[in-house]
Amino acid sequence: MITGQWLAVLPSIAVPAQTPVAVVIGELPVVLFRDADAAVRALLDRCPHRRVPLSLGKVVNGALRCAYHGWSFAGENGRCTDIPNVGKENGVPASFCVDAYPTHECDGLIYVWIAPTPSGPLPLPRAADPAAAVTQFGHGNAAISYEHYRAVLLDGPELIFDIPGVRFTDFYLGDAELRHGKMVFECEAEWGSAHRPAKVKVTDRPLILRTELSAEHDQVIFRLLSTANAELGCLELHFTRGPRSTTHYCWRYTQTSRHLTGRPWRQKWLTLNSPAIRVHNRHDGGDIAKLLVGPSANYNDLIAPAAATRQEN
């Protein structure tokens, strides 16, 4: 079971009113839904009566009603509040309940703590969020293990996501280092297609991709910067272990202008109808196999001890 951190599991927009949504965290099935106050609630996705997934049910009067025999459960504590055909005068035994997990919504993402009581601070809203002209959210499941997904994030981010019109390179600006509990490194980037290098030989690249991998959370932040250190775009990507060696991820991307500041006219034209970012949910095993080992080699030395401490707590 994944404990010791607030896990960002879905964007807020993925959990509409009235409709429960299933998500698997580690091996744990969880159902998310909104109660009568539109607050997100998280319960074990298994009815205590006959083990049917509660996510097959529906939200009625702010409680989650099981699809099979209609028992209803309160989101805040998992208590069964109603059993059809049982007279109100008989009440519902307090032992009829399902595990409930604390939740928190922040900056368009839903966080869950997989234990009855959180023992860590709430995720902070983004400080000094630049006026975002573009904000995108997404989530999915990658068919590679958590450890391999993390290594690909570090060594080949172009296999995880692309910003149309921007090409990441493997020209690193120094070694990865530990800064404020994060493993941080930078590489150069240029205007161009992710898959088609610029035709002219480029020696002066106008962009930087900074990678910040947190030791405290399963989270990595990619910042696209100008060489003057101005932030043009920021991808916050959370990833957690999924079942059967998969990885669940959820992300938010903000961009300071619709067309990245400084983007050449040709690139603007070529990317006119493209989304600001594409986070891939299919990954080519051949590309991953060919990926050279890069900054992931520093993971064990730089932040693995801190990450291990967090998982033990």
Ligand code: FES
């Ligand atoms: S299985 Fe859920 S109420 Fe019976």
